[in-house]
Amino acid sequence: MELLKVITVDDAKRMMTDNFKDYILGIETVPLRLAAGRFLAEDIKASVPVPAFRRSTKDGYAVRSRDVSGAAETLPAFLKLTGEIQMGQAADLPVGDGEAVYVPTGAMIPDGADAIVMIEYTEVLTEDEIAVYRPSFVKENIINRGEDIQAGALVLSAGRKLKAADLGVLTSVGRLEVKVFRKPVVSVISTGDEIVAPDQEPAMGQIRDINTYTLAASAEAAGFVIGGIHVCGDDRAKLGRILKDCHEESDIVLLSGGSSVGTKDYSLEVISGLGAPGILCHGLAFKPGKPTIIANSGGKPVIGLPGHPVSALVVFGIIGDYLLNLMNCAPQRIEGRVEAVLTENVSGAPGREAWQMVRLVETPSGFEARPVHGESGLITLLAEASGTVRIPRNTEGIPAGTAVQVFLIER
Amino acid sequence: MELLKVITVDDAKRMMTDNFKDYILGIETVPLRLAAGRFLAEDIKASVPVPAFRRSTKDGYAVRSRDVSGAAETLPAFLKLTGEIQMGQAADLPVGDGEAVYVPTGAMIPDGADAIVMIEYTEVLTEDEIAVYRPSFVKENIINRGEDIQAGALVLSAGRKLKAADLGVLTSVGRLEVKVFRKPVVSVISTGDEIVAPDQEPAMGQIRDINTYTLAASAEAAGFVIGGIHVCGDDRAKLGRILKDCHEESDIVLLSGGSSVGTKDYSLEVISGLGAPGILCHGLAFKPGKPTIIANSGGKPVIGLPGHPVSALVVFGIIGDYLLNLMNCAPQRIEGRVEAVLTENVSGAPGREAWQMVRLVETPSGFEARPVHGESGLITLLAEASGTVRIPRNTEGIPAGTAVQVFLIER
Numbered sequence: 145m146e147l148l149k150v151i152t153v154d155d156a157k158r159m160m161t162d163n164f165k166d167y168i169l170g171i172e173t174v175p176l177r178l179a180a181g182r183f184l185a186e187d188i189k190a191s192v193p194v195p196a197f198r199r200s201t202k203d204g205y206a207v208r209s210r211d212v213s214g215a216a217e218t219l220p221a222f223l224k225l226t227g228e229i230q231m232g233q234a235a236d237l238p239v240g241d242g243e244a245v246y247v248p249t250g251a252m253i254p255d256g257a258d259a260i261v262m263i264e265y266t267e268v269l270t271e272d273e274i275a276v277y278r279p280s281f282v283k284e285n286i287i288n289r290g291e292d293i294q295a296g297a298l299v300l301s302a303g304r305k306l307k308a309a310d311l312g313v314l315t316s317v318g319r320l321e322v323k324v325f326r327k328p329v330v331s332v333i334s335t336g337d338e339i340v341a342p343d344q345e346p347a348m349g350q351i352r353d354i355n356t357y358t359l360a361a362s363a364e365a366a367g368f369v370i371g372g373i374h375v376c377g378d379d380r381a382k383l384g385r386i387l388k389d390c391h392e393e394s395d396i397v398l399l400s401g402g403s404s405v406g407t408k409d410y411s412l413e414v415i416s417g418l419g420a421p422g423i424l425c426h427g428l429a430f431k432p433g434k435p436t437i438i439a440n441s442g443g444k445p446v447i448g449l450p451g452h453p454v455s456a457l458v459v460f461g462i463i464g465d466y467l468l469n470l471m472n473c474a475p476q477r478i479e480g481r482v483e484a485v486l487t488e489n490v491s492g493a494p495g496r497e498a499w500q501m502v503r504l505v506e507t508p509s510g511f512e513a514r515p516v517h518g519e520s521g522l523i524t525l526l527a528e529a530s531g532t533v534r535i536p537r538n539t540e541g542i543p544a545g546t547a548v549q550v551f552l553i554e555r
Numbered sequence: 556m557e558l559l560k561v562i563t564v565d566d567a568k569r570m571m572t573d574n575f576k577d578y579i580l581g582i583e584t585v586p587l588r589l590a591a592g593r594f595l596a597e598d599i600k601a602s603v604p605v606p607a608f609r610r611s612t613k614d615g616y617a618v619r620s621r622d623v624s625g626a627a628e629t630l631p632a633f634l635k636l637t638g639e640i641q642m643g644q645a646a647d648l649p650v651g652d653g654e655a656v657y658v659p660t661g662a663m664i665p666d667g668a669d670a671i672v673m674i675e676y677t678e679v680l681t682e683d684e685i686a687v688y689r690p691s692f693v694k695e696n697i698i699n700r701g702e703d704i705q706a707g708a709l710v711l712s713a714g715r716k717l718k719a720a721d722l723g724v725l726t727s728v729g730r731l732e733v734k735v736f737r738k739p740v741v742s743v744i745s746t747g748d749e750i751v752a753p754d755q756e757p758a759m760g761q762i763r764d765i766n767t768y769t770l771a772a773s774a775e776a777a778g779f780v781i782g783g784i785h786v787c788g789d790d791r792a793k794l795g796r797i798l799k800d801c802h803e804e805s806d807i808v809l810l811s812g813g814s815s816v817g818t819k820d821y822s823l824e825v826i827s828g829l830g831a832p833g834i835l836c837h838g839l840a841f842k843p844g845k846p847t848i849i850a851n852s853g854g855k856p857v858i859g860l861p862g863h864p865v866s867a868l869v870v871f872g873i874i875g876d877y878l879l880n881l882m883n884c885a886p887q888r889i890e891g892r893v894e895a896v897l898t899e900n901v902s903g904a905p906g907r908e909a910w911q912m913v914r915l916v917e918t919p920s921g922f923e924a925r926p927v928h929g930e931s932g933l934i935t936l937l938a939e940a941s942g943t944v945r946i947p948r949n950t951e952g953i954p955a956g957t958a959v960q961v962f963l964i965e966r
Contacts (some may be wrong), residue, residue: 180966
């Protein structure tokens with residue numbers, strides 16, 4: 145029986161960084177319409193200033209601020225109205241001393257003016273005269289050329305996961321396609337003699353495989369592409385062949401089941417045979433994730449996950465997201481959470497961090513976190529849960545009534 | 556000038572519920588592999604119990620608990636080892652008085668046994684005898700038939716947004732395809748004489764349209780399908796035609812720009828002409844979302860969004876998500892948030908709720924929320940922001956140093 149190399153989740157993350165931070169995914173060019181959610185593979189610099197011209201932020205009159213400096217409700221400034229700028233047109237009507245030009249929100253501001261007086265503070269007296277009832281300061285209601293983005297400025301950096309607003313930035317600087325990292329391919333192998341493919345009718349003693357579906361769905365939602373999906377009995381030679389094929393064709397291989405220390409668990413052996421340096425850790429000091437293998441097989445991560453569906457999904461949630469960001473040169477994202485009051489005592493795990501699954505219930509006084517219990521083999525446990533409460537190592541547990549942070553299960 | 560019908564966000568949500576809660580999306584059947592993230596359109600009942608047989612949760616020996624009731628380190632119970640159950644096989648080796656049968660984790664438990672003694676607490680003495688060093692209680696390390704899911708039980712309800720774990724539940728009960736609601740189609744129209752389509756070179760005074768890209772990306776990430784995408788100048792007849800087409804072909808129409816009270820804003824008019832009952836509200840008491848129109852045009856929602864890209868995206872984030880869940884008969888989801896310390900004073904908006912965009916920065920002592928400032932026309936504002944701090948109505952603002960909830964911008 146080989147000794148487990150058990151490490152903490154934080155140590156596992158450091159180990160993955162050391163081993164895979166230089167992993168090269170390759171780059172592809174995509175049109176902007178398909179770029180949301182992808183990771184940028186280039187630094188984006190603005191080729192033009194944004195906005196490209198001085199714009200008004202209000203409907204009003206372009207004026208010289210010194211012409212209205214003394215204006216008041218009781219003592220308006222009178223200005224000569226010389227015309228109007230149309231939306232989308234060049235502002236070819238310079239504002240001279242004592243003059244005003246109408247400018248709608250978003251339109252170009254004519255030369256000569258240094259402020260926009262909001263229409264609310266003016267009155268049209270005749271066709272060519274207005275009264276202004278308030279003073280304006282210089283640059284009031286004006287966005288300068290290049291104020292949002294200067295020409296040549298770095299606007300988005302490689303590694304950024306593009307969100308909707310980023311597409312706006314890219315459009316603004318005239319980019320209609322961008323270089324992004326190729327989505328990493330993940331293969332999923334579920335092992336165990338008791339497991340049949342989901343479309344087969346299980347005989348007595350057999351169960352339908354769950355992990356290929358749940359892990360593939362979670363990986364796809366995270367941003368992976370799914371490669372091979374296999375269900376394999378505890379047959380060492382067959383498992384070795386499948387694993388080798390998946391390893392060649394994928395960036396990451398997930399192998400669920402067979403990673404505890406039992407009589408028929410070949411995972412450790414077959415992963416070890418896949419390439420150097422091999423097994424990095426065998427065991428995560430984390431409940432429910434103990435029987436986890438992390439290997440570097442010829443430069444690619446191969447992950448042995450627990451066979452229990454809930455444990456497999458929870459561990460993949462940690463390792464998969466971490467690897468995805470790492471391979472895409474992206475910062476680790478900030479996880480969404482909700483503060484809630486724990487409704488029951490929950491116990492910790494000696495020497496290990498523990499994750500307690502909870503269901504969040506909104507009440508008039510705030511959120512309650514209701515622990516969801518059951519054997520870890522029960523998939524309904526995770527389906528019922530809306531989040532997890534993390535119980536630190538070397539803590540006996542958390543008493544009922546405590547305000548806790550609940551990390552949301554998002555996919 | 557028509558008076559704005561300004562209402563609060565909460566009132567707008569109630570109004571949308573009243574108007575659109577019975578909207579019928581239609582139903583389609585999808586294979587499980589494509590079901591993650593979709594909204595279930597049927598109640599799922601289990602046709603079989605899960606698990607279908609009594610299973611062991613540990614590697615160990617199936618025993619009768621009364622046979623080991625007095626067992627101790629110093630006084631082991633000796634049992635006759637009669638054989639072994641194979642993974643994936645029917646357990647056809649009943650356990651009699653004084654007998655034990657080896658059962659690996661996940662395998663079927665033979666009749667007669669009522670507990671599994673973990674292998675760690677036993678010793679193999681001869682080929683057919685073991686010593687047990689601890690007592691077992693009834694049902695120890697056993698999951699009963701149907702313990703996870705009883706046959707006939709309701710396991711998932713219509714309206715549920717399917718997550719990875721749910722696919723595990725569906726697989727368990729033998730479902731390989733499910734009925735889901737058709738994704739609602741949203742069309743996006745961006746209006747304004749200053750706007751050119753993103754692939755055109757803007758002349759002086761013109762700008763590239765941003766809103767079609769950002770709104771379409773946000774809508775798609777939320778779970779909508781994108782229908783028509785149009786950029787239209789302030790041309791009433793043309794806008795009317797485009798809006799009519801989009802309205803016929805889509806479940807929801809978004810129209811950005813032209814909803815403030817200016818000289819050339821036709822949105823209100825063209826939307827009013829689209830069908831009864833028409834405009835429900837014109838103005839949200841919410842910063843930055845004031846110039847928002849919500850209409851019920853012949854039963855379908857038509858939404859007029861602010862022209863400012865940041866405002867449009869923020870308002871769509873509220874209304875779009877609300878409508879999506881409403882149309883899918885789903886509960887409104889719990890938003891992810893992070894507690895952080897505000898680094899600057901931020902001011903509220905009199906009589907309106909205000910959202911202050913912030914950048915979250917992780918420090919050794921926790922998260923900081925750093926306000927991101929700028930004119931609301933600046934798209935970089937939203938790209939830089941990682942979340943929003945919500946300042947209640949009738950609050951002057953929030954002082955620096957306050958612990959605040961930051962709602963994460965997730966797409």
